[in-house]
Amino acid sequence: MANLFVRDLRDIAQGLPENPSEWPHIPCPTCKRAGLTLVPDSLVQEEAATSEATYSHQEWHPDWIYGGFHCILQCHKKTCDLVRVVGRTSVYLERNEDGYQTLFSPLFFMPELPLVESFGDCPRLVRQRIEAASTVLWADPSSAANRLRSAVEALMDHHGIPRRGFSNGKSYDLSLHRRIERFKTAKPDHAEAADLMLAVKWTGNAGSHGSAIRVSDVLDAVEILDRTLHYIYDTSAEEIRRKAADIIARKGMPASQFTNLPLPPF
Template identity: 70%
Template structure:
C-alpha cells in the first residue's frame, strides 16, 4: 500500500463473511427448494465462485421441477433425460406469459454451466446471476409492494375472516 499522497489506495477484497450475506432480500412465494439452492450459494460465493454459480444453476433446475417441467421424456419406449436448456424452452412454451422469465433463466443457466465445468468465473459474474434470479422471482412469485397491498385490501374486505368462509363479500379486483 502506498500513501494517498502518491495516488494509491489500499484495495481490499473480502474472502469470507460470517454469517454469510443474503443474496436475495425477498423471496415472496418462491418455492422452498429454489430458495434453499440460492441460499446455499451464499456461504461459498467469495471462496469458490464456481461452486456458487453451480448452486444457482441448481436453483433453476429446482424451479423447473416446481413448475412441473419434466426432467425426462419418452419416445418409442425409450426414456431420455432433458437438458436444463430444453426444460427452460419447454417452460417458455408451456407458460408463454413467462417467456421473458424463461430468457432470464437461460442466462443463469449459462453462468452456472461456466461454473460447473471448471472455467474461471468471477464473483461479479455470480452476482449478475443473482440479480437475474431476483428479477425472475419477482416475475414468477410477485414480491412487489402492490401484491402486499392487494392482500391487505382482500383481508379488509373479509374483515379478517378466512377467504374460505366468505362468499357474500365482494373481493377487490386483481
C-alpha cells in the same frame, strides 16, 4: 427495482480499505435492513510466513506483502447475529499521498450475506440453493454460479417440468435448457422469466466447466434470478391494482364510510 444487496456486494468485492471507517455498506444477514460495523479490537491481520521470507530478495517490493485477516462485524440491533469474516490481505500503492495501503479481501462471511431481500412465495428449495450460493460466493465463485443453476433446476421441478423425456419408447435426460424451453411453452405468461433463466443456466454451465467465473459474474446472475422470481412470484403489483380499483370505486371517500367496522385514523 434494483437489488441493493447486489450493489453492496459489488463494492465489497472490490476489497475493504485499510481504514474500517471507509468500508462500504455491508448488509446485515439477520434483519436485512441495517449495515454492519466492525466490533472494536476484533480486526486481526497476520502476514504470511512465505511473504516474510521474500524480504531478502534483492528486488523485494512492498506490494509483495500478503497474508490473512479475520474480524467480527455487528449490527446496531442487539437482536441480530454477529458476523465473522475471514479473508486475505494484500498491499498496493495508493495513487495519492497515502502511500502503500493494505487491502482486505473477504473469503468467508458467517452467517453468509444476503443476496435477495424477499423471496415471497418462492419454493423453499429454490431459496435454500440461492442461500447456499452465498456461502461460497467469495472463496469459490464458480461453485456459487453452479448453485444458482441448481436453483433454476429446483424451480423447474416445482413447476412440474419433467427431468426426463421420451422418444421412440425410450426415456432420456432432459437438459436444463430443454426444461426451460418446455416451461416457456407450458407457461407463456412467464416467457420473459424463462429467457432470464437461460442466462443463469449459462453462467452455471461456465462455472461447472472450469471457466474463470468472477464474483461480479455471479452477482449478475443473482440479479437476473432475483428478477425471475419477481416475475413469477411477486403479487405486489396485483395488490396495488386492487387497492387502486377500490379507491376509484369509492371515489376517494374513506373506507370507514363503507363499513360498520371502526378503522384507525391513519
